Amino acid sequence: MSAVTSTTQSITLTIDDKAISCRSGETILQVARENNIDIPTLCYLEGLTVWGGCRLCMVEIAASPKLHAACATECTEGMTVRTTSPRLKQYRKMIVEMLFAERNHVCSVCVSNGHCELQNMATKLEIDHVRFPYRFPRMEVDNSHDYMRLDQNRCILCARCVRVCGEIEGAHTKDVKGRGVLSAIIHDLDEPWGDSQTCTGCGKCVNVCPTGALTHRGTAVGEMTKKTEFLPYLTLMREVKL
Amino acid sequence: MKPEELLAMADKTSSDLDRYEHRIHVCTESGCISVQSDVLLKNIGEEVKRRNNQDKVCVKGVGCMGLCCNGPLVRVDDVMYQFVKPEHAGVIVESLSAQPIQELLCDTGQPFFARQKLVVRDNSGRVDPESLVDCVAHGAYQALLKVLTTMTPQQVIQEISDSGLRGRGGAGFPTGLKWSMVAKTGGRDKYLICNGDEGDPGAFMDRSVMEGDPHRVLEGMAIAAYAVGAENGVIYVRAEYPLAVKRLTKAINMARRHELLGPNIFGTNFNFNIELRLGAGAFVCGEETALIASVEGKRGVPRPRPPYPANYGLFGCPTLINNVETYANVAPIINKGAAWFAQIGTEKSKGTKIFALTGKIRNTGLIEVPMGIPLRDIIYDIAGGIPDGKAFKAVQTGGPSGGCIPAELLDITVDYESLAKAGSIMGSGGMIVMDETSNMADVARFFMEFCMTESCGKCIPCRVGTYEMHELLDRICEKRGTPEDLQLLKDLCDMVKQTSLCGLGQSAPNPVLSTLRYFEQEYQNLIAEAQAARGQVTQAITGEHIELEVLP
Numbered sequence: 114m115s116a117v118t119s120t121t122q123s124i125t126l127t128i129d130d131k132a133i134s135c136r137s138g139e140t141i142l143q144v145a146r147e148n149n150i151d152i153p154t155l156c157y158l159e160g161l162t163v164w165g166g167c168r169l170c171m172v173e174i175a176a177s178p179k180l181h182a183a184c185a186t187e188c189t190e191g192m193t194v195r196t197t198s199p200r201l202k203q204y205r206k207m208i209v210e211m212l213f214a215e216r217n218h219v220c221s222v223c224v225s226n227g228h229c230e231l232q233n234m235a236t237k238l239e240i241d242h243v244r245f246p247y248r249f250p251r252m253e254v255d256n257s258h259d260y261m262r263l264d265q266n267r268c269i270l271c272a273r274c275v276r277v278c279g280e281i282e283g284a285h286t287k288d289v290k291g292r293g294v295l296s297a298i299i300h301d302l303d304e305p306w307g308d309s310q311t312c313t314g315c316g317k318c319v320n321v322c323p324t325g326a327l328t329h330r331g332t333a334v335g336e337m338t339k340k341t342e343f344l345p346y347l348t349l350m351r352e353v354k355l
Numbered sequence: 356m357k358p359e360e361l362l363a364m365a366d367k368t369s370s371d372l373d374r375y376e377h378r379i380h381v382c383t384e385s386g387c388i389s390v391q392s393d394v395l396l397k398n399i400g401e402e403v404k405r406r407n408n409q410d411k412v413c414v415k416g417v418g419c420m421g422l423c424c425n426g427p428l429v430r431v432d433d434v435m436y437q438f439v440k441p442e443h444a445g446v447i448v449e450s451l452s453a454q455p456i457q458e459l460l461c462d463t464g465q466p467f468f469a470r471q472k473l474v475v476r477d478n479s480g481r482v483d484p485e486s487l488v489d490c491v492a493h494g495a496y497q498a499l500l501k502v503l504t505t506m507t508p509q510q511v512i513q514e515i516s517d518s519g520l521r522g523r524g525g526a527g528f529p530t531g532l533k534w535s536m537v538a539k540t541g542g543r544d545k546y547l548i549c550n551g552d553e554g555d556p557g558a559f560m561d562r563s564v565m566e567g568d569p570h571r572v573l574e575g576m577a578i579a580a581y582a583v584g585a586e587n588g589v590i591y592v593r594a595e596y597p598l599a600v601k602r603l604t605k606a607i608n609m610a611r612r613h614e615l616l617g618p619n620i621f622g623t624n625f626n627f628n629i630e631l632r633l634g635a636g637a638f639v640c641g642e643e644t645a646l647i648a649s650v651e652g653k654r655g656v657p658r659p660r661p662p663y664p665a666n667y668g669l670f671g672c673p674t675l676i677n678n679v680e681t682y683a684n685v686a687p688i689i690n691k692g693a694a695w696f697a698q699i700g701t702e703k704s705k706g707t708k709i710f711a712l713t714g715k716i717r718n719t720g721l722i723e724v725p726m727g728i729p730l731r732d733i734i735y736d737i738a739g740g741i742p743d744g745k746a747f748k749a750v751q752t753g754g755p756s757g758g759c760i761p762a763e764l765l766d767i768t769v770d771y772e773s774l775a776k777a778g779s780i781m782g783s784g785g786m787i788v789m790d791e792t793s794n795m796a797d798v799a800r801f802f803m804e805f806c807m808t809e810s811c812g813k814c815i816p817c818r819v820g821t822y823e824m825h826e827l828l829d830r831i832c833e834k835r836g837t838p839e840d841l842q843l844l845k846d847l848c849d850m851v852k853q854t855s856l857c858g859l860g861q862s863a864p865n866p867v868l869s870t871l872r873y874f875e876q877e878y879q880n881l882i883a884e885a886q887a888a889r890g891q892v893t894q895a896i897t898g899e900h901i902e903l904e905v906l907p
């Protein structure tokens with residue numbers, strides 16, 4: 114993101130009481146992952162531009178009154194980071210609860226049941242109920258494509274599909290329309306997916322989608338597993354470097 | 356144009372103006388035009404022509420004179436008329452050689468005018484915003500000339516820093532510091548942006564500056580561009596401000612034609628151009644990174660900062676972004692000096708601030724007051740107090756990102772620090788006054804509805820959090836709320852404030868937090884009423900049940 118970092122320097126910092134060294138320009142999230150420190154994320158995907166939308170990766174930095182998104186914050190010399198605390202746990206729980214209240218996540222009838230990042234996140238954060246009023250919106254399912262399907266009911270608006278489509282495949286078929294809770298993923302100028310002139314049918318969006326929102330057609334409950342083998346190569350697949 | 360040409364133009368136009376025996380100034384900003392001041396201006400012009408008096412009477416359309424609720428306002432030499440109708444044109448022209456018209460008189464000695472201090476707006480109401488020569492006759496572009504011919508960029512930045520000017524777009528970031536950050540970045544590709552998005556409900560300060568004195572904004576931008584080393588500027592205006600767009604377009608074209616914009620301004624090697632970009636009316640596009648995305652032709656959503664626009668802004672280039680009113684302060688500072696500016700206001704908040712007064716108040720309109728003025732003086736002196744014998748309850752400053760200030764705090768002064776201490780913010784300058792008939796939970800619900808519909812939807816806490824907070828406020832206001840709802844609302848306020856990506860989400864809970872801070876009892880009463888009603892329902896049901904049982 115930042116303007117050309119001319120020289121890489123070595124930086125030392127502390128994450129969760131562990132002394133760590135890294136290269137300048139690396140984000141807290143990258144360094145934490147390299148050191149097997151788990152920070153929950155939903156919108157981040159290595160190789161795509163940083164989105165900063167899910168806010169699950171918020172961490173505390175000593176001497177800063179604010180919380181910082183680990184995916185979007187570069188490490189600086191002497192930084193002391195805390196990736197978990199009762200407050201952070203509470204916030205993360207609320208965020209995931211809100212996702213369940215926002216749309217219709219009925220796991221028992223979802224093709225991604227058992228293979229879903231949202232579901233796994235809820236389990237990891239020990240969410241046993243949702244305190245917020247449910248919206249129960251009426252949402253469309255776009256079944257117009259020959260072999261892929263978009264079910265808006267399960268979408269969490271992480272924009273991974275939008276980014277992979279624009280940045281890796283170079284098609285920019287997908288984008289977001291609307292504002293606030295009325296935002297939704299669209300194809301081209303809000304046309305049925307099957308009518309899209311720009312979609313190459315590569316299927317990357319299906320495989321980066323964390324939930325059952327983008328799936329292959331013809332899958333029944335719990336049958337949809339995503340192919341994630343190519344994910345480590347996203348950075349290499351980019352034409353425009355990050 | 357050459358420096359001498361500017362001075363010659365100023366002199367000639369001034370002496371032309373001095374030759375008139377009378378001056379009639381009609382406000383032609385959106386507020387007064389909505390009550391036909393444009394027709395009035397045309398009629399007055401025709402009346403003057405009919406009497407063959409064009410050489411003696413100068414008739415012109417000018418910017419806002421402040422007291423919008425009494426418009427159309429017309430200034431005739433030293434008197435001001437209010438509530439003027441198009442059919443009054445004849446009597447007004449008639450009155451030039453007679454006594455002023457008593458029924459239309461507006462007292463310019465009243466506190467509304469007397470307590471103001473005009474720095475940004477001192478030419479508003481005096482100059483014709485559509486005429487470059489008229490503006491030049493009233494001093495426009497003198498500061499730019501001074502800067503380009505006698506000052507180095509460092510000196511300009513120093514002057515702005517010394518003045519203590521802080522950004523008028525909401526956060527109050529020191530302007531000189533921001534300029535020096537952009538000036539320090541290397542490279543020649545830099546951009547300048549003027550933020551004229553002004554999306555808060557009840558705010559129209561920036562609109563008035565752009566409509567009433569557009570050349571002052573262009574001049575401020577040109578000076579800033581020289582100081583930071585930029586050659587291209589963009590003014591981002593919402594398309595809902597057609598008159599501002601029209602006047603800015605005209606001003607830019609005239610300035611270009613007279614070579615006050617373009618290459619080699621005043622014969623120096625300084626080049627500067629300005630382009631207009633229209634926003635489609637999203638509140639979030641006032642946020643700097645969203646605004647930049649929108650100018651780049653992308654969807655207007657914010658991105659995480661850092662990198663700040665000063666380092667990585669429009670098209671990835673270092674970018675200076677300031678508010679309309681911030682730029683409009685620049686020329687007066689250069690003309691009259693940093694020391695002059697710094698003696699207005701308080702220790703940390705210098706200069707004046709324009710406020711848009713709306714709500715349950717006698718005088719609604721625009722005021723410019725020195726920082727540090729007691730809030731009470733604004734409400735009771737300048738704004739004339741609360742109409743219909745009602746009592747003052749609270750004033751909301753800072754729009755949907757701000758908070759309300761209750762009667763007990765009316766004696767605080769209006770500056771960045773005291774407003775923040777009271778749980779509100781200066782914001783861009785909206786002031787919405789509420790009387791005793793307003794329910795504060797309802798007020799909070801109104802602002803939350805605004806944030807909910809204006810949230811860009813990028814980050815979860817703001818997108819879903821504003822929806823959920825609105826839902827809970829709705830329950831409470833409609834007397835369906837429970838104590839648990841109130842607790843959940845408080846938890847949400849904290850979480851949304853701490854975790855949202857941009858200022859919209861981070862400040863969306865403020866109206867709720869500040870009404871809870873001063874008026875929690877009103878929330879509690881609504882909940883108690885809901886509980887009582889529920890009790891009655893239960894009784895009714897059990898009562899009916901018993902009755903059913905005794906049926907044979």
Ligand SMILES: Cc1cc2nc3c(=O)[nH]c(=O)nc-3n(C[C@H](O)[C@H](O)[C@H](O)COP(=O)(O)O)c2cc1C
Pocket residue numbers: 521522523524525526527528533550551552553554555638639640641642643644676677678679681783857858859
């Ligand atoms: C949601 C949101 C809306 C904003 N709207 C405006 C606006 O309408 N006008 C404006 O000048 N600044 C607005 N700002 C502040 C800008 O991001 C930015 O700080 C400002 O333009 C900087 O100018 P200044 O330093 O002159 O105040 C907004 C910020 C947020 C978070």
Ligand code: SF4
Pocket residue numbers: 267268269270271272273274275298318321322323324326327
């Ligand atoms: S469709 Fe999937 S990848 Fe795309 S925004 Fe929705 S949840 Fe994210």
Ligand code: SF4
Pocket residue numbers: 639656657809810811812813814815817818855856857858859860861
């Ligand atoms: S806080 Fe609201 S407006 Fe700002 S990025 Fe998040 S969703 Fe968009």
Ligand code: FES
Pocket residue numbers: 153154155156157164165166167168169170171182183184185
């Ligand atoms: S992973 Fe950082 S905000 Fe989503």
